[in-house]
Amino acid sequence: MRRPLKKMMMTTSCALAVALAPAALFAQNPPTGQPPATPAQQAPAPPQPAGPAKLAFTTDAGLLLIQIKPDQTAAFEELVAKLSASVAKSTDETVKKQMGSFKVYKSSEAMGGNALYVVVVDPAVKDAEYELFAVLQKVLTPEELRDQTVIDMSKRAAGAFAQGYNKLNLTRVGGGM
Secondary structure, eight states: OHHHHHHHHHHHHHHHHHHHHHHHHHHHSOOTTSOOOOGGGSSOOOOOOOOOOSSOOSSSEEEEEEEEOGGGHHHHHHHHHHHHHHHHHOOOHHHHHHHHTEEEEEOSSOBTTBEEEEEEESSOOTTOOOOHHHHHHHHSOHHHHHOHHHHHHHHHHHHHBSSOOEEEEEOOOSSOO
């Protein structure tokens, strides 16, 4: 009588593991097309120790295509202005080098009914973090991160994203045309 019970428990355990495998996979991978999870969706936290960059370029240049809800472009542009002002006063030379080649353009044409912003990074600092909220957290002081106006601005900007970032790593082809 012991063997059938043991065999049944083993079969049940294997079946359960197979049934739960997709749930475990989905729990580990965020859905595509969603805006990036940002600290701005809550009160910004102090910068964390550096880990691998989540939005990095692996080539000498790159593009970010960012779709913003058409009625919330002011919130995104406020984020870009805050980022620019904060980088300008930063003493972090790596961030200054990284963001010194960071140019933001607004496309005249919409994309999927959303405003399209094109960020050109040339040259790119390879493997540096280019996610806007992460860079902002790096250049703001702890006091600025706790400032209610910064928290409110971050929440508005996070809500302005229609989709996550679309990243293109670029490699120059040909000569200096």
